[in-house]
Amino acid sequence: MKTYDLERFKGITVAMYSCYDEKGEVSKEAAKKLARHYANIGVNGLYVGGSSGEGMLQNVEERKQTLEAVMEEVGQEMTIIAHVGAPSTRDSVELSKHAEQVGAHAISAVPSIYYRLSPQSVEHHWQQMIDSTSLPFIIYHIPQTTGFQLSKALLTKMAAQDKVIGVKISAESTFELQQFKAAGGDDFLVFNGPDEQYLAGRSIGADGGIGGTYGVMPELFMKIEQCYVEGKTEEARKWQFIVNDLIAELLSFPSLYGACKQILKLRGLNTGEARLPFLPVPEAEISRLEAINEKILSYINQAQV
Numbered sequence: 001m002k003t004y005d006l007e008r009f010k011g012i013t014v015a016m017y018s019c020y021d022e023k024g025e026v027s028k029e030a031a032k033k034l035a036r037h038y039a040n041i042g043v044n045g046l047y048v049g050g051s052s053g054e055g056m057l058q059n060v061e062e063r064k065q066t067l068e069a070v071m072e073e074v075g076q077e078m079t080i081i082a083h084v085g086a087p088s089t090r091d092s093v094e095l096s097k098h099a100e101q102v103g104a105h106a107i108s109a110v111p112s113i114y115y116r117l118s119p120q121s122v123e124h125h126w127q128q129m130i131d132s133t134s135l136p137f138i139i140y141h142i143p144q145t146t147g148f149q150l151s152k153a154l155l156t157k158m159a160a161q162d163k164v165i166g167v168k169i170s171a172e173s174t175f176e177l178q179q180f181k182a183a184g185g186d187d188f189l190v191f192n193g194p195d196e197q198y199l200a201g202r203s204i205g206a207d208g209g210i211g212g213t214y215g216v217m218p219e220l221f222m223k224i225e226q227c228y229v230e231g232k233t234e235e236a237r238k239w240q241f242i243v244n245d246l247i248a249e250l251l252s253f254p255s256l257y258g259a260c261k262q263i264l265k266l267r268g269l270n271t272g273e274a275r276l277p278f279l280p281v282p283e284a285e286i287s288r289l290e291a292i293n294e295k296i297l298s299y300i301n302q303a304q305v
């Protein structure tokens with residue numbers, strides 16, 4: 001049995017978008033406002049500095065500032081997972097130590113990116129972070145961006161450590177999710193990554209989900225979760241299908257992050273532009289996005305979680 005409190009990580013965790021000012025610099029103020037918004041809705045946790053959080057497009061200092069803002073605002077109310085993965089092990093360890101200093105509840109990391117690494121290198125990279133703090137560690141498996149295919153053998157080896165409490169799987173295979181859950185065992189958490197298959201992930205063994213599009217409609221994912229827990233399968237499917245149509249529309253913009261951040265802006269939560277190379281919503285497409293925002297708000301109203 002793991003010695004960490006695993007319950008606190010279950011449920012809906014928003015992969016929080018980055019927050020910048022008008023000059024494109026990290027805005028602690030905007031990050032606090034956004035984090036507060038999610039806390040007020042009743043979201044369980046935040047995943048800070050991951051893919052949606054553009055951690056890989058920020059330097060170490062910017063990543064620290066973002067995490068500090070979130071911890072200062074909601075660190076006592078929500079479960080905060082700090083994504084500390086960086087191309088170099090050195091930066092990843094520095095971010096891990098910082099996450100512990102500011103009180104994050106767990107650290108998480110992708111394998112190092114750009115270079116094609118051996119499983120031994122990735123294991124060593126992760127182990128350096130794990131050994132640098134007393135925090136629990138969540139593996140972030142996203143092979144479509146990192147190019148690293150995590151094997152069941154390496155997952156099983158890592159999961160044997162008390163500190164390695166789970167894996168966030170953004171690969172689109174529920175088979176793999178189920179296999180990783182089986183390999184990790186009952187006291188090993190599996191987080192669904194693809195938002196389009198939250199319900200499928202839960203049904204096949206995920207303990208919760210971490211997702212980027214949750215950021216503009218956490219209430220709808222909380223609704224799916226509520227229906228799932230209450231055994232209302234048909235209703236859960238209905239909401240998942242609604243969410244999927246919305247995600248399909250969001251994915252039709254030049255960048256998903258740009259579209260989601262523009263939606264937040266329409267709601268008075270100005271998080272700045274997505275950082276380049278992620279493109280903002282073109283001026284000519286703003287009215288289409290406004291219509292999508294209205295649709296999402298109307299579904300949120302109907303969901304009433």
Ligand SMILES: CC(=O)N[C@@H]([C@@H](O)[C@H](O)[C@H](O)CO)[C@@H](O)CC(=O)C(=O)O
Pocket residue numbers: 015016047050051052053142144169170192193194195196210211212213247256
């Ligand atoms: C490949 C990818 O970026 N997947 C996203 C999803 O939230 C994704 O944006 C969503 O399912 C829409 O396709 C998450 O799994 C990533 C995530 O949670 C993160 O921001 O770290």
